[in-house]
Amino acid sequence: MNVLIQQIFENKEVAALPSLLESGGLPALVSGLSAVHLANLAAALCQTLDRPVFVISPDDTPEIGGRK
Numbered sequence: 287m288n289v290l291i292q293q294i295f296e297n298k299e300v301a302a303l304p305s306l307l308e309s310g311g312l313p314a315l316v317s318g319l320s321a322v323h324l325a326n327l328a329a330a331l332c333q334t335l336d337r338p339v340f341v342i343s344p345d346d347t348p349e350i351g352g353r354k
Contacts, residue, residue: 287329287333290326290330291329291330291333291334294326294327294330295330295334300327300330303331304331304334304335307335321343324341324343328341
């Protein structure tokens, strides 16, 4: 998992997120990620910051039988 976290934080925009928390620059908007990448980012932030994160994402659950 540590290798994955290191790779995630190679991105300069993602690398800025932990310091935004310290400086009061949050909430932050992150867009364009698939569900698995959003989960990986949230897990990386939780482990790096050693604190929980709160994520709001759209409900992309497919409809089954015309009903949600």
